[in-house]
Amino acid sequence: MTMLRTLYRHLLLAHPVIALLAFTLLLVFASLRLDHFRLDASAESLVLENDRSLEQYRSINQRFTTSDDFLIVTYTPDHELFSDEGLAALRSLRDELERVEAVGSTNSILNVPLLHSPNLSLDTVNDEILTIDADAVPPQQARQALLANPLYPNLLLSEDGRTTAIQVNLPTPAAYFELLAERKAARAAVTGPEAPDSAHRALAEAEARFLALTESLDARRDATIAEVRTILEGHQDHANIHLGGVPMIVADMIRFIQNDLSTFGIGVLLFLLVTLAIIFRQWRWVLVPLLCCSFTVWLMIGYLGWAEWPVTVISSNFVSLLLIMTLSLTIHLIVRYREFQHDDPGAEPAQTLERTVAAMVKPCFYMAVTTIVAFGSLTFSGIRPVIDFGWMMTIGLTVAFLITFLIFPLLLRLLPPPIDSRVTSDRRPLTDLFASATEHHGTLVLFASLVLAVLCAMGVSRLTVENSFIDYFKSDTEIHQGMIVIDDRLGGTTPLDVIITDDPAPESNGFDDPFASDCDPFVDDCGDEEYRDTWYTYQKMERLAQVHDYLDSLPETGKVLSIATTLDLLAQINEGQALDALQLAFVPAAVPDDLTNILLTPYISEEHDQARFSIRLLETSPNLRRQQLLERIHAHLTGELGFEDEQVLFTGMTVMYNNMLQSLFDSQIKTLGAVFLAIMAMFMVLFRSVKLALIGIAPNLLAAGSVLGLMGWLGIPLDMMTITVAAITVGIAVDDTIHYIHRFKVEFAQDRHYLATMHRCHRSIGRAMSYTSITIIAGFSILVLSNFIPTIYFGLFTGFAMLMALLGALTLLPKLILVFKPFGAEA
Template structure:
């Protein structure tokens, strides 16, 4: 401490201008990369660390030439869709959308083949297929042909034919995949330790190119989605129209994040400043905290830009958190400064400032370290965006502490605050009421805490992680409305792929199968006899059983597979199922321009794989993703006889479920690490097992209260609320450290526990109350967000601060008075 005091006496307090000028240079350097600060809501930003699901998802899309890079426009006309006027308006809308530069193609009821001609057979399918675009087909005839087709209902057309969809395809350029694959190859090489210096340089270069290209594509996608919305607005007079699709959801999520970063970051700051003005009523006590908070956020944004470290959905609230954590540090300094002013009204401002810094640097350092430990524990979660969030906050808190103890004293040296008359008054502060309550109703405090603890345990047992993605957005948002329409009328929202790999052909196939008595084209000869194609009677029958099972599940909407194509061909075949010989010639019978619709999305002969495309009903209240995926795997393996290693489940449903299901493990792991680390910190700081355990009690109650309340209210854990418990502990432990540290200092004066408790409530208790009040007020503005997890984050953080304050002002002093952990002075 003597060396630290000498540092302040020689450099910081006598030369505040030099400190601020040097710091200004650092701020200028950080500002050079503000333009590199970016947001990321891509699939990569929401997967588990080292999760193979993303690569499997991309591989399935490559093999079966499918993609989720398309927008879905739902169109429900106010008049009959299948009328001349209705189809003309739909065609006009489709044509405008297709004319956009970024649109590769569109799919709608206007260009899909109609199977209604009486002359249509397997032999004439190439010449007799008609479409609404190219042929004169009566609207009602087209309506019936589309409804009779097994592929289109609940996909492009609702079952009542009142709603249709236009699929607007936005192809991703090959350049993206080239850079992605090259980057991944170099990353794998570097992680295995086989990368040369040249490879490392190439990795940096390719990573930079990939980021730049991704940002360029994102900007182009945003512009395209804006153009699409402008076109749709021109047609809303005659129809109810909603926009959906993965690109639109990603774009809107980024828009919500940007809104939360800017609007709510500024809103939280405004609320905090208003609260400071009301509490302290001096412009210096508003300006100085404002500058400290602003500088912290400034440096972190600049650093993230320099490091090319994107902000994700989860870490989007880091600005608000840094504001309140920096503000917490400055409020404690302000309150302590005012206390010294009260004790020595005639002391020189510089002496008061020095005493304040020396008195608060130790508890604030302990507070910063324990909070860093709490946020650092998020790096053990296994969820990539949560890990990134943990590292961002760890670095941000370090910056906040350094700025507080460098900039705060430099500013106050130049702007010494005058003595506030309210500081010198002998009015007992409001917080002493908690001390009186604790003194006279100590038993009530203990019993009440025990009841809360029991309720927390019950609530924890009711926690779940099964929530619908649609519940992340308010019902007034276009995402929510579009997903409701797609889910309810057009076959489901979230994609799930089930891929089955064929058994490998025997190494010694033996005799020619045609030499046996069984004809593989006409009869069921079994897989052992004939393995070189999927188009056999046995295999198609087995795939049909899989299709029927998937379609029977209540959680699934539209299911497409090769069975859908066979049903369609059977319809063309006069309603008769294809026999074994006809099955063998299906690839040749389907016209080449229809193979990308009817065959290649479902069968890959090259990779010996068959794919089932499923849409999951996100609005189903009984949806349990993990249970559904386990049920599918078990049924295919036990009931239908497929080896488990031949079954692959892929798609957005799987990646999202993987993250959700890891939440329980990571939550337990995270909280365990937090409390273990904080207990170790308390033992190191207080040198007393008894005092360390006393300090843990209010933190356990605060964290348990948040998770327990979520369980009681039926609010599931998600990618945002998982962090609340760790944040709660990190903030609650600040109050604990400050209170115990002050109690130890005050207790040394007279050795009286009750008198010490009252003095602490009147001094450090005020700082704790002011800090909690400003944080709760600031975070209340998050309820205005369109992103439901952000709303929960604000509400639960505010509730956590209330419970942490309540525990620190009641349970903590009651345990200290009861157990008497301090030795007599």
Template sequence: MSWLRLFYDRLIFPRPVVILLLFGLLLVIASLRLDQFRLDASAESLVLEDDRSLEQYREVNRRFITSDDFLIVTFTPHEELFSQEGLTVLESLRDELAALENVSSTNSILNVPLLHSPDLTLDTVDSEIKTIDGDDVDPKTARQALLNNPLYPNLLISKDGRTTAIQVNLPTPERYFELLHERNELRDKVDSGKASAQEQQRLEAVSREFIEFTESQGEVRDRTIDNVRAILDSYRNRAEIHLGGVPMIVADMIRFIKNDLSTFGIGVLVFLLVTLAIIFRQWRWVLIPLLCCSFTVWLVIGYLSWARWPVTVISSNFVSLLLIMTLSLTIHLIVRYREFQHDAPDAAPRETLRNTLLAMIKPCFYMAITTIVAFGSLTFSGIRPVIDFGWMMTIGLAVAFLITFIVFPALLSLLPPPVDERVRSDRIPFTDLFARFTENYGKTVLLGSAIIAVLCVIGVSRLSVENSFIDYFKSSTEIHQGMVTIDDRLGGTTPLDVVVTDDKPPESDGEGDPFASDCDPFVEDCDPAEEYRDTWFTYQKMNRLEKVHNYLDSLPETGKVLSISTTLDVLAQVNGGEPLDALELAFVPSAVPEDLQDILLTPYISEEHDQARFGIRILETSPDLRRQELLDRIRNHLTGEMGFEDDQVKLTGMTVMYNNMLQSLFDSQIKTLGVVFLAIMIMFLILFRSVTLALIGMAPNLIAAGSVLGLMGWLGIPLDMMTITVAAITVGIAVDDTIHYIHRFKTEFEKDGDYIATMHRCHRSIGQAMFFTSLTIITGFSILVLSNFIPTIYFGLFTGFAMFMALVGALTLLPRLIVLIKPFSVPG
């Protein structure tokens, strides 16, 4: 420790102003790029590191000219919808939305073809199509035409005809896909080791350009959504209106996170400061922790801004966690400083500060490095945002430790605190009650811990990984209400695409000739080997696709299902209600007018790639929604009952990407916790140089982590992209208390070799610091329950519960095991 004494005596204590000025310069540099700090809730932030579903999703969207880049405005007028007044209000709203700068087009019951006319047939469909916008159609006739059309009910209009939807299209510029494609190609080259130095440089440039373009598009989209909301507000006195759609879900998630980072970040800090003021009753012990916490968060945010490292839904809690960790370090220093003041009230402030730093730097370093290992284990997850979160916390904890042991002593050198009456007091602190309870009821402690462990195991076994986007938002929020309305009346929220590929044609001389065999595929059920394969529009293929459509539509979790079968139903209606015969099927591509191709054909059939698409909307409000089970059921039915090969069936869309991440959570959680406990066990062996002490130290950590996961299981709260981090956070918190307590116990035990007396002394000293830390954090994080973002509420509640369980375990189970096993050698 001699070099540490020299470091403080020659560098920190004599020049505190210089140290703080240099540090202030560092803060200024960090703040130069704060405008680059950004949040990311894009599709890429919700997928696995090596998940190709996002690429498949984009490929399907481009191949079938479909997109989920649109907003849905639900419109339920106070008056009758299909009246002159109701349609006039709808038209006015539609026109205002369509006039927005970044809206490419809108779809509504006003401009879609009614496909209802006495003279309408397959031959006259091009000339007899009518719309509410372009023709003088009686409202009641229009209502009947829309509700009788297989395409529109439960999509653009509710089945009762009272609610309709306006689809507001927000197209993604082609430049986005160009940059994305180039970046991914270069990434693959770099990952495979085949990239040249020039290509590596180009990757960096393209990546920066892609980030800048994405950010600019995000800003444009946010402005557009704000403008849409402003327009809707002006119509709410005439109709019940809700806003939904994938872009809105993303925008609102970012909005809630930003609000939580600012409002609740400040709120948490205020709660923490009030608690510190009540506990210590000296302004120095409020100001100095405040500055240390603020500097830590400021520097880390500055670094993320300079590195252009986005914060995602998962890593958005890093600010709160850095406050916890920095505050924990400073409180331990404050309590130890006051202990030295109590023992030697006449000592010089610098001597007291030096003793505090030298006594606490070792356990605090152990605490920091072990917690870094705990959070660093998140980098073993396969989920990109979780990996980023692990690295952010690793960097943040290192910064927190350095600030605590450089800035804290510099500030305290300038502001030495007086010895107050509370420091001079010899009263026994509240924490000694835990020591007395542990001493007198040791068996109860062990039995209670065993019962909790059993309950934890049962609770963990009940954990699930299912969740819906709707569960992230309170029922009072617009986004929640919009999802409910869209699910109940307009066919579902989250998109799922099922794409099937046609059978490959066998090698034969008659390939491409529909009459090369004796079987007529237009009217007969031919053997697949003899089927005419140059088109989807044969009787057999359409019949098979219809069976797939009917199956998907029959599932309770699905809302609206659209496919080529929907188009054929529409054309059958045009055909006088008669299904198309085999010959009419063959001429469907040429019979559909060109201006209807993008509505009736292109989204469902890709002749070029021999693929057919089924567009499904999943009911997020369904209480029985189990994504993985649903996807497995669909795939098994298509490959088993329907006879498709496995490589002929592709499931994609936001539902699949989100599910892939959810289903990785169990594996990721087991892997993460396994790595965490293994790493902590190794760290304990290094720190304490005793297998027995390492095992004793693991016990409260296991109980704390198991309690949080077990409670989630008992309460039916699923693992999701937010709660996955709770267990690792809990371990990181519990480790702090364990290390501090064991280190102090070892130091105190050397005085008299009495385990019971040592336990009481530890509870009155380090136990008090642990209690103050836990009380402050639990109180501070209680404000998070006021958030509108449910994951933030869970984070606040589970963080508080984790602190409580870690404290109780460290003050009861840990000392009981030490007293029972007696791992220390009695001093000679």
């Protein structure tokens, strides 16, 4: 240690200008790739590390010729929709949207087949198809035909006929799937321990090509959505128009997070600046901490740019957290420096600086290591973005510690702060009131902590991991209003697919000719291969109709589409008569080729023996609980309808999002006890006392429990961002605990008097803890102005966590020390 201190003094502190110049070169090097820093809100950022849901989702979409890559434009004209003027205005909007470069096609009431004609029948359907675009269909006749068609109401047209939708298809280029397959093959080639270097190089090249393509596609998506919004603004004067769809949700989430990172990042810095100026009233104590915070964030963003490591929705708050941690470290150094100035005002600034660094390096190192352990719990999650968040914070905390003990002293060597009147005064700080309260009302502190712990446990038991995308956005935002319109009038927002696989082939009944047996091949599954492999039998269609009716009856579901919808439509064409067994067998041949991709292939895959049910969930439904809904559907299909477990598959964005939430709950909430055990083990290593470890863990438990308990009592569900509050709270509470216990140990050695030591600690380290908490609470209060609700929750709960950690460290922690006397008997 003596050698390190000597090197630190002679190589660093003795040459501050040279050291800062070298550090400036490092900042310049990091800035070379700042433009490569990016956000990722793709489907891959919402799935588990080894979750097959994304692969299944892509496979099902290709198999059934369907996709969620489309925008929905809701259109409610001020006047009658089904009139010559109303349809002309809709056509004008549709034509403008089709001219957008990235738009492949559009679907609307203008171009979909009406399938309504006096001469229409199963025999003439190929010749009697009408559309509003191609045929002179009277508007009211078109309205009647669309509303009578089971396919279009609550999908392209509201049930009252006043609101319609334009589906703007944004096709994914074939190169995307080719590079995706190439990357998958390259990853498989390096799974073994003895993979050659050429395989690793091939993987790196495949990853780079795929990343470049996805970045270009993201840029094209954002530009397309911006162009579509410009077009919609030109038609707002005569209609109420909203934009929706999965690509738009992803784009807006990224946009809100980017705005929060930039706008509120600057706002937080300004709040911190004002608060530091009010507390310390010296420009050096404002400039130096802000420079340290900025350097930490700068280096981390530069590193992420060089590593091409994207920040996701989950890890987007790492910048704010690094500001918290770096600021906390620097404030502790500032307060300790001022204490030494107070104790020895005649000392040289360099001597005071060395004493400060020597006194604070150990507790700050303990704090950084223990906080890394808390955030390290995130790396045990099964979700790649959460794992990345854990590693980002681990690296970031290391950078913050190094910046604090390398750059902070160098800046003070060049800008030595003078002694002001506030340093030399002996005013009683506000924190001493907490010491007096703990001394005279210690029993009340323990009782209140016990009551709070019980309330926290009750609140934690009420936590849920459900949330709706609509709850992420304020009610005055376009995305929120659009989701309400789509849910209320156009059949729901979030996609969910239920896939039914055909029964295994039964054994042959011994007859070569199915018509020579008692088995009806159009009703029963006979042994003949020709009839066994088709879905279009009466028995199978009857079971699929039962599935459709059940899914449609659920209050959480909006529009449900399946082969049953197509059969209902064909029954209308068939003079209102349901198709008999023979007609069912010839449905694939009877449907015209240009309608196959609308009526058949999205719902039946004969090649893979699968049937698909396309469901839109109502995000505005107060009863929406994704996990319970999926469990209820699975139980009904396997229990009541007799399907086997392996025959039922759920896929879609709903499934991937739900899997992510459930995994977060399992890996973070249920393993929080293991995290506390790890922190307690760290305490035992640091303080070498089981008693001190148990005492130190108490305020941490109370702080984390208070935040989670409050969320439970308020009915705020855990989602992909708020669920990390637990680890954040633990990391914050640990800081105050370590600093207080370390200072108590140092101060207690002076007179071995517990009560006097507590008062001295509250006047010294307690002041630093209060300054840190006040500064951070003030800075993060600006996040409540965000349009992104999870960002608002993050700001509020971070501030609340700081407050509870401070109160626990200033009341419960010293009271436990006074009661159990972990440092030995008094003198």
